[in-house]
Amino acid sequence: MGTWVFSVVGALLAIPVGIKRKSLASLVFFSTTSTMLDIIMGIAQYEREHAERQAKLLEAQTSGTDASFAKTGAES
Numbered sequence: 001m002g003t004w005v006f007s008v009v010g011a012l013l014a015i016p017v018g019i020k021r022k023s024l025a026s027l028v029f030f031s032t033t034s035t036m037l038d039i040i041m042g043i044a045q046y047e048r049e050h051a052e053r054q055a056k057l058l059e060a061q062t063s064g065t066d067a068s069f070a071k072t073g074a075e076s
Contacts, residue, residue: 006041010034 014030 004038006034006037007031010037 010030010033011027014027017026017030018024
């Protein structure tokens, strides 16, 4: 799910509520809240992808180190 979804839902929800209450307060509330959720979800997604990438790099580095130790031990 893209992070833009919350902004669209917030705007779609704010319009009928604002018309019913005859106020722009709902538009401000829903827009700012949904934008915050978009930002938070985007950062969380980035952190998750970064952690996965770091884990793969660490695993590749560890397996490469293990292979070099096995090769050195066999040559001794």
